[in-house]
Amino acid sequence: MAELLVKNARLIDGISDKPRDSVNVLIRDGKFEAITEEQIEAGPGTKVVDLGGKTMLPGLFDCHAHLAWDGLTDIRLQSENDSTALAAMKSALNMRRYLETGVTTIRDLGVHWFGVEARNAMIGGTVPGPRILASGPPITTTGGHCWWCGVEADGPDGVRQMVRDLAKNGVDLVKVIATQASLGSFLFPGSASTPNPSFTDEELAALIGESHNLGRKVTAHATTPEGAHQVVVAGIDCIEHGTDFTDETIELMLQKGTFVVPTFSASWMQAHYGHEIGIPEAEIERRKKMIADPDRARGVARAAKAGVNMAVGTDQGSPCTPPAALINEMALHIEYGVVDDPMVVIKSATSQAAKLCGIDAFVGSVEPGLVADFVVVDQDPLADLRNLYSPAMVFADGEEIVRDGALVPENPLFFT
Numbered sequence: 001m002a003e004l005l006v007k008n009a010r011l012i013d014g015i016s017d018k019p020r021d022s023v024n025v026l027i028r029d030g031k032f033e034a035i036t037e038e039q040i041e042a043g044p045g046t047k048v049v050d051l052g053g054k055t056m057l058p059g060l061f062d063c064h065a066h067l068a069w070d071g072l073t074d075i076r077l078q079s080e081n082d083s084t085a086l087a088a089m090k091s092a093l094n095m096r097r098y099l100e101t102g103v104t105t106i107r108d109l110g111v112h113w114f115g116v117e118a119r120n121a122m123i124g125g126t127v128p129g130p131r132i133l134a135s136g137p138p139i140t141t142t143g144g145h146c147w148w149c150g151v152e153a154d155g156p157d158g159v160r161q162m163v164r165d166l167a168k169n170g171v172d173l174v175k176v177i178a179t180q181a182s183l184g185s186f187l188f189p190g191s192a193s194t195p196n197p198s199f200t201d202e203e204l205a206a207l208i209g210e211s212h213n214l215g216r217k218v219t220a221h222a223t224t225p226e227g228a229h230q231v232v233v234a235g236i237d238c239i240e241h242g243t244d245f246t247d248e249t250i251e252l253m254l255q256k257g258t259f260v261v262p263t264f265s266a267s268w269m270q271a272h273y274g275h276e277i278g279i280p281e282a283e284i285e286r287r288k289k290m291i292a293d294p295d296r297a298r299g300v301a302r303a304a305k306a307g308v309n310m311a312v313g314t315d316q317g318s319p320c321t322p323p324a325a326l327i328n329e330m331a332l333h334i335e336y337g338v339v340d341d342p343m344v345v346i347k348s349a350t351s352q353a354a355k356l357c358g359i360d361a362f363v364g365s366v367e368p369g370l371v372a373d374f375v376v377v378d379q380d381p382l383a384d385l386r387n388l389y390s391p392a393m394v395f396a397d398g399e400e401i402v403r404d405g406a407l408v409p410e411n412p413l414f415f416t
């Protein structure tokens, strides 16, 4: 029986609206056992960590990641040209960076099958990394957005068979490309968006129905009001990126409990840092215009204010979007006016994200019985969410895995 006593924490538990001071947390065999302002006596052999009033919060989630992309070069070229070995090495580096950022769970939304392989490598102890829920390759129409990193399927029978094939090969969830690219790939400006949905209603009904039948949630890349409405009507669990939702769509999302993962980071990061990786000036200008007049942010903010479920995700792996962009993404939820309260954003990156993933009974908040994934930061994240950069300590399954921004080498998790 391994015990860890964390003393004198300022606790943000991921559920409550306010932090609690001077909290003591007992962790036993990788799970939170007791959380109290009362003193807890450390038994013989119990490891004790005194936080001296520093803030402790649940391990963060990035609900939209692409581990096999490096964030430096064009995503289509990488998807078409990278060898399996190179993609695996990029994935391993991003997994480490996630841990160093305090991210202990991600949803990998697909570059071919690499996310599933990364998950298996992490579970097997080959590579340190966050918990990974992997969609495998996204399902797109023939020639649809992301066909170069996904799988193409058409017709109700075709998409149903594809879902079965994905499930057979071990995906945790299913991703569908329901609309075209919002910006296009910067080396392929011809791939600009149309607002039209990509799949028919019948195809979506078959895809979502069969995924649910097989116990998998379904998330949709949906970047136009028309496409978002179609997938919400069809019963999608989550919308990636989002758009200027209509009032009718927002009403339906409320009724059905649909989530939105806004992914503001990629365009913001490209507008600010695109020149450093050689994005053409005209493309940087497009992104600057986009973030100066963010229709998408307005639509997402209207949905959030109406009470639609939000979770935080970056589109990590897109150009200029490394794992640490998660912290910037959280700050953008405030700066784009989606919500006013940093505590709500922390919930969207912890307990709400866990709910989206369907694992909230297991992880995502600091509560008795849940897996002890947590982060310790020196400065108050409620004063400025960017204080979450460079956490002082990160724990996964009750084990310290990051100290002062670097992996803890003696951690037994890495040598199983």
Ligand SMILES: [Zn+2]
Pocket (backbone or CB within 6 Å): 064, 066, 109, 315
């Ligand atoms: Zn993406």
